[in-house]
Structure formats: C-alpha cells, structure tokens
Amino acid sequence: MNEDQRLLFLSSSSHFPPPQGVKLSYGTSGFRADASILQSTVYRVGILAALRALKTQSVIGLMITASHNEVSDNGVKVADPSGGMLSQDWEPFADTLANARDPQHLVELIAEFVKKENITLDGAKPVEILLARDTRPSGEFLLEAAKQGIGSIIGAVALDMGILTTPQLHWMVRARNGGVKASETDYFKRLSSSFRCLVDLSPSGTHANNVDDKLVVDGANGVGGEKLEILKTMLNGLAIEVRNSGKEGGVLNEGVGADYVQKEKVVPFSFGSQDVGIRCASLDGDADRLVYFVVPSTSSNKIELVDGDKILSLFAIFIKEQLSILNKEIDVKAENGYQCRLGIVQTAYANGASTDYLKQLGLEVTFTPTGVKYLHEKAAEYDIGIYFEANGHGTILFSEQFLCWLKARTTELSDVAKGSEQHKAALRLLAVSELINQAIGDALSGVLLVEAILKYMGWSIQRWNELYQDLPSRQLKVKVVDRSAVVTANAETVAVTPPGIQEAINAEAAEHPRGRCFIRPSGTEDVIRVYAEASSQDAADNLAQSVAKLVDQFLGFGSS
Ligand SMILES: CC(=O)N[C@H]1[C@@H](OP(=O)(O)O)O[C@H](CO)[C@@H](O)[C@@H]1O
Numbered sequence: 001m002n003e004d005q006r007l008l009f010l011s012s013s014s015h016f017p018p019p020q021g022v023k024l025s026y027g028t029s030g031f032r033a034d035a036s037i038l039q040s041t042v043y044r045v046g047i048l049a050a051l052r053a054l055k056t057q058s059v060i061g062l063m064i065t066a067s068h069n070e071v072s073d074n075g076v077k078v079a080d081p082s083g084g085m086l087s088q089d090w091e092p093f094a095d096t097l098a099n100a101r102d103p104q105h106l107v108e109l110i111a112e113f114v115k116k117e118n119i120t121l122d123g124a125k126p127v128e129i130l131l132a133r134d135t136r137p138s139g140e141f142l143l144e145a146a147k148q149g150i151g152s153i154i155g156a157v158a159l160d161m162g163i164l165t166t167p168q169l170h171w172m173v174r175a176r177n178g179g180v181k182a183s184e185t186d187y188f189k190r191l192s193s194s195f196r197c198l199v200d201l202s203p204s205g206t207h208a209n210n211v212d213d214k215l216v217v218d219g220a221n222g223v224g225g226e227k228l229e230i231l232k233t234m235l236n237g238l239a240i241e242v243r244n245s246g247k248e249g250g251v252l253n254e255g256v257g258a259d260y261v262q263k264e265k266v267v268p269f270s271f272g273s274q275d276v277g278i279r280c281a282s283l284d285g286d287a288d289r290l291v292y293f294v295v296p297s298t299s300s301n302k303i304e305l306v307d308g309d310k311i312l313s314l315f316a317i318f319i320k321e322q323l324s325i326l327n328k329e330i331d332v333k334a335e336n337g338y339q340c341r342l343g344i345v346q347t348a349y350a351n352g353a354s355t356d357y358l359k360q361l362g363l364e365v366t367f368t369p370t371g372v373k374y375l376h377e378k379a380a381e382y383d384i385g386i387y388f389e390a391n392g393h394g395t396i397l398f399s400e401q402f403l404c405w406l407k408a409r410t411t412e413l414s415d416v417a418k419g420s421e422q423h424k425a426a427l428r429l430l431a432v433s434e435l436i437n438q439a440i441g442d443a444l445s446g447v448l449l450v451e452a453i454l455k456y457m458g459w460s461i462q463r464w465n466e467l468y469q470d471l472p473s474r475q476l477k478v479k480v481v482d483r484s485a486v487v488t489a490n491a492e493t494v495a496v497t498p499p500g501i502q503e504a505i506n507a508e509a510a511e512h513p514r515g516r517c518f519i520r521p522s523g524t525e526d527v528i529r530v531y532a533e534a535s536s537q538d539a540a541d542n543l544a545q546s547v548a549k550l551v552d553q554f555l556g557f558g559s560s
C-alpha cells in the first residue's frame with residue numbers, strides 16, 4: 001500500500017469511529033442493527049465492496065436495507081459479480097473490518113488483507129460499485145457513509161442508483177457484468193415484455209378467462225409498492241391495485257408486509273372484509289419476499305396463507321409440464337435431446353406437506369440450512385434449480401448449458417414446427433428465464449410469474465391453494481444467554497449441542513401426531529428459533545411450547 005493510500009484511509013476513517021461495546025457480524029443478510037449505530041459499519045462495507053470489485057475486476061453492489069425489520073433498523077450487504085450474495089469466504093474479513101477499533105488498526109487489517117488476496121491498490125484499473133437503498137429515512141446518511149468508504153480507495157468509483165428494491169440492485173450488478181443494459185427502465189422493460197410473452201403463450205380456451213384479472217398487493221409501506229406502481233402501468237391483462245405503498249402515511253413493516261402476514265396469518269393493515277375471496281399478495285420491506293393470501297370470510301381477520309412453499313410448488317408444476325411437452329416423443333439422449341436436471345431446494349421450515357407433495361410429483365427435493373446463500377448455491381447445481389424459503393424468498397436458476405441448448409432448440413422448432421406445442425413450451429421456458437430474477441429472489445418478478453402461470457392453468461387462488469393442505473405449524477423464539485451454544489447438523493434438523501437436547505426434542509415430537517420439531521440459532525436476531533409442525537394447530541402449538549421450555553431449561557437465563 002503506498003503512502004497516499006495509507007493517508008487517505010487514516011483521514012477518511014477518522015470520521016467514522018465504530019460504536020463502543022457492540023460486536024457486529026455479517027449474518028445471512030449482511031450487517032443489521034439499529035440505524036443509529038451503523039454509520040461506521042456502512043463506511044467499512046464501502047471499503048469492503050471496493051476491495052471486492054478490485055479483486056474480481058467486476059461491478060459490485062452495495063445495498064442499504066433492513067428488509068422486514070422495523071423502520072428504525074437498517075443494514076448493509078454486498079452483491080457479488082454474479083448478482084448473488086457476497087462470497088462466504090470474505091465474510092470473516094467483513095467481520096474483522098467492521099469491528100476494527102481505530103483507524104490505525106483498520107489500515108493494518110486492510111494492508112494485510114490486500115497482500116494476502118493479491119489486490120493492487122494503485123488505481124490503474126478503475127472499478128465501479130453500484131449503491132442503492134430502500135425507503136428508510138436513515139438510508140440517506142448511511143449511503144453517504146458508504147460513498148466515503150468507497151472514495152477512500154483510489155480507483156474505486158461509487159454510482160448511486162437511488163432508491164431501489166434489493167433484487168433490482170442485484171439484477172443490475174448481474175446485468176452489468178453480463179454486458180447487458182442495466183438501468184431501472186431496462187429492468188422494468190425486461191419484466192413486462194417477458195410477462196407479456198408468457199401471457200400471449202397461454203392457451204386461449206375458456207378456462208383461462210375464468211381467472212379474475214384483479215390482484216391486490218400489500219406493499220409493506222416500502223420500496224416494493226412504489227416500484228410496482230410503475231411496473232403495473234406497463235402490463236396488459238392484469239389489474240394490480242397497490243395498497244400500503246408508503247404514500248398513505250403508514251409505517252414501513254408495521255402491521256403490514258410479507259413477514260407479518262406469513263408469521264401472524266392475519267390480514268395486513270388496510271385489508272379486510274371488502275377483500276373476501278380476492279387474490280391478494282404481500283411484499284416485504286425491500287421486496288425480495290412474496291406471499292399470497294386470501295381473506296376467507298368477513299367474520300374474522302384470519303387469512304389463508306399461500307406461502308413460499310406453494311409458490312415453489314406452482315413454479316415446479318409449470319416447469320415440469322413444459323419440460324415434458326418439450327421432450328415429448330424425443331429421446332432425451334438423442335442428438336437434439338437434453339436430459340434436463342430439475343431440482344427443488346427447501347429448508348427445514350418448508351411445510352412437511354409441501355415436501356411430500358413435491359416428492360409425489362417425482363421431483364428431486366434437497367435441503368440446505370436457512371439463508372439464501374445456501375439455497376442459491378445448491379440450486380445452481382441443477383439445469384433448472386427452484387428454491388424457496390417458506391417465508392417467500394426464492395427464485396429459479398437456469399444453467400448456461402441448458403439455456404444454450406434451449407435457445408438452439410427453439411430456433412430449430414421455429415423452423416420445423418412453428419406454433420406447435422413443443423415450440424410454445426420452449427418459448428415459455430425461455431420467457432421464464434428472462435422474467436425470473438436469477439440473481440436473487442424478487443417479489444416483483446415472482447408476482448408476474450405467479451400471475452402468468454395462474455392464467456396458463458386457468459386457476460383461481462383457491463384452486464392453487466388446494467394443491468395440498470399445509471400441516472399446522474408454529475414458530476416461536478426464545479432468548480438465551482448464548483445462542484451459539486446450539487450447533488446443528490443435517491440442514492439444521494438436528495441439534496448436536498447442547499448434549500441431550502435433541503433426545504428431549506425427539507421425545508416431545510413423538511408424543512404429537514405427525515410431530516416434527518427443530519431448533520436453530522437465528523442468523524439475524526439474538527434468539528433461538530423453534531419450529532413445530534403437527535396434525536392439528538393445538539398439537540403444533542403445544543409441541544412448540546414444550547420445546548421452547550426445553551430450550552429455556554438447557555440454555556435460558558435460569559439455567560446458568
Ligand atoms: C425463519 C425465518 O423466516 N428466517 C429468516 C431470517 O433468518 P434467521 O436466521 O432465522 O433469523 O431472515 C433471513 C434473512 O432475511 C431469511 O433468509 C430467513 O429465512
């Protein structure tokens with residue numbers, strides 16, 4: 001590191017002293033905390049993003065958001081060149097950097113790291129970092145801190161993309177690195193044109209007309225509602241009404257949004273008896289999660305939730321059907337055939353009924369620990385990998401090799417069998433690969449794909465919801481002295497430590513019909529999460545309560 005660079009670091013970082021007595025860690029969603037203590041962290045993540053851009057010689061993203069958390073929180077995360085999450089082997093450095101106690105120490109850490117990673121800090125090859133934030137008021141000053149961090153590295157250029165959803169920023173990073181046009185307008189154009197293409201390829205028979213064109217969306221009073229207002233003007237044949245767009249004075253994520261709807265299973269604010277039977281959807285605060293729901297009756301505020309597992313199932317059925325039309329009468333091993341590996345990835349939170357259903361369809365289902373980075377990585381092993389968390393975060397990944405074959409096959413079919421069912425199936429799969437955000441789960445592209453598939457199937461939301469019946473479940477969280485005392489294995493289904501706890505959980509689960517229960521330390525909050533499932537709601541509630549008690553006995557404040 002040359003002297004100019006060293007001096008620049010020292011002077012710039014002296015404006016961003018770290019908060020006292022707080023240890024931050026780069027969890028499943030980057031750093032998250034009360035916004036008032038995050039300035040120094042965001043400044044340092046600016047440095048991290050710039051170093052990552054120099055290392056990879058690619059465009060990198062930096063997003064300021066705390067998703068579904070309360071409005072006073074904020075957070076920061078980095079998008080890698082592929083548009084995915086920051087490579088896991090850089091996370092320990094992110095932690096060290098965030099917790100460096102003073103400017104001197106910070107410079108030493110950086111000097112050591114750039115040496116180890118062979119990063120040249122001479123500014124010879126300039127790199128770009130795309131910045132964005134959600135609608136949180138604290139985003140403005142935190143974005144400034146990120147710019148200062150980036151500006152402290154010679155040759156790193158910050159490009160402020162303004163207020164965006166998290167998936168929009170990830171999409172832009174991926175597009176820029178793939179040499180594709182990547183403005184917000186390009187994003188909207190891509191989504192609306194591939195949606196139109198899918199709708200045009202729907203069967204025109206009468207059943208398609210049975211589907212109600214109206215969809216009501218809860219925007220969580222965040223950025224997603226705002227963006228959907230723009231997107232909806234570009235769509236034909238779908239009438240979207242956005243509520244809780246943030247313009248009506250409601251508070252971000254307060255009594256609204258996908259996280260609230262999925263966990264509480266009640267209507268979000270501004271929804272109620274006027275919506276009985278209508279197709280409704282809910283986005284989270286940064287629009288990377290999506291769930292659907294129906295208000296079944298005027299007499300209560302309870303909803304019927306159509307969660308991430310059901311969105312996954314809908315996508316899986318559709319893709320499977322298109323693949324089988326495409327491969328009809330051809331030998332997949334023949335020259336123009338392709339043995340497409342379709343894989344489904346879930347976590348332990350997936351409702352057991354969804355896993356049974358998917359397996360019955362003959363699909364390959366695998367499990368990973370919670371956190372998009374794990375699901376995404378696993379799904380990328382397939383030609384078409386579909387992943388979803390029950391909470392509504394998920395997407396579909398297509399391998400380059402498969403897409404290459406699909407494009408060639410589509411051209412071939414348009415020459416010899418234009419307009420045939422096979423040709424249409426190929427075009428539909430191509431349109432899905434364009435519509436779905438392959439960088440990360442995206443509520444806006446997700447909503448359009450759900451809508452296009454429902455139209456294709458001629459299904460109402462009720463028909464879709466009947467694919468299988470969810471097993472009743474309950475989630476609880478327990479505060480403990482040290483959550484790292486719980487270590488899990490087998491995609492978090494087994495607690496290896498503290499010794500004896502898993503046996504006790506098994507004994508409880510065995511006492512409940514269809515009982516299944518697991519515990520794990522949260523990656524985003526200082527708690528142990530308990531998930532229980534059983535054949536009745538009472539049994540699921542009971543099981544969760546008993547296991548929460550066990551957690552408290554083994555690890556709670558009374559146990560030490
Ligand atoms: C049970 C649950 O919903 N967990 C969420 C939550 O993680 P925890 O590690 O459980 O705190 O936030 C993550 C980031 O948004 C998300 O990926 C995950 O699914």
Ligand SMILES: [Mg+2]
Pocket residue numbers: 067068284285286287288289
């Ligand atoms: Mg989110």
